[in-house]
Amino acid sequence: MADSDIETAVARALEESPDRNFTETVDLAINLRDLDLNEPSNRVDESVVLPSGTGQETRIVVIAEGETAVRAEEVADEVLSEDDVADLDDDEAKDMADETDFFIAEEAMMQDIARHLGTILGPRGKMPDPLSPDDDVVETVNRLKNTVQLRSGDRRTFHTLVGAEDMDAEDIADNIDVILRRLHADLEKGPQNIDAVYVKTTMGPSVEVA
Numbered sequence: 001m002a003d004s005d006i007e008t009a010v011a012r013a014l015e016e017s018p019d020r021n022f023t024e025t026v027d028l029a030i031n032l033r034d035l036d037l038n039e040p041s042n043r044v045d046e047s048v049v050l051p052s053g054t055g056q057e058t059r060i061v062v063i064a065e066g067e068t069a070v071r072a073e074e075v076a077d078e079v080l081s082e083d084d085v086a087d088l089d090d091d092e093a094k095d096m097a098d099e100t101d102f103f104i105a106e107e108a109m110m111q112d113i114a115r116h117l118g119t120i121l122g123p124r125g126k127m128p129d130p131l132s133p134d135d136d137v138v139e140t141v142n143r144l145k146n147t148v149q150l151r152s153g154d155r156r157t158f159h160t161l162v163g164a165e166d167m168d169a170e171d172i173a174d175n176i177d178v179i180l181r182r183l184h185a186d187l188e189k190g191p192q193n194i195d196a197v198y199v200k201t202t203m204g205p206s207v208e209v210a
Helices: 004-016 066-072 082-087 090-099 107-121 137-144 169-186
Strands: 025-032 045-049 060-063 078-080 102-106 129-131 147-151 157-164 194-201
Touching: 004 025, 004 169, 004 194, 025 169, 045 169, 060 066, 060 082, 060 137, 066 137, 082 107, 090 107, 102 107, 102 137, 107 129, 129 137, 147 157, 147 169, 157 169, 169 194
Parallel strands: 060 078, 060 102, 102 129
Antiparallel strands: 025 157, 025 194, 045 147
């Protein structure tokens, strides 16, 4: 369960968000300090499964053949074969990359995918998660539907999705708690490498969390 201070900050951000004719996302802004982000090993690059989900539709494309492809049809937004990937032109590949949150691909296809799509997916941080023969594609897709990326690059401040404004403040707070715990565990100096954390809806004001 999240700290009550986190839940209070989330509740305030939701209350202060102006009414809109669409459901806004709830985002977390994290400011880092005392890290040389020009050094790639110091950058944040993590996938985190949110316990309460993202509150958003997550688009997932699976690249697979045979039985794995058939099972993926049940849960993925799109399933591509190796030939489908080879047939994509650059514009089609870029559109697909921009519209897709996560790609999953059978391990045996990763080399060919890197050859055909590496220059498009790589810079976007969207190279496929490899699927081993022992992995359950349905389970993997369902897990990724609740997953967000924490990626700082060389910037001191970065953002990540933590929910939607129609979710309970407690659930969003639990998501934030998991993210902060991961960062505390992974950063060189733990909490000391975090300068400040803010939560806000898409159009609403920022509220300091920590």
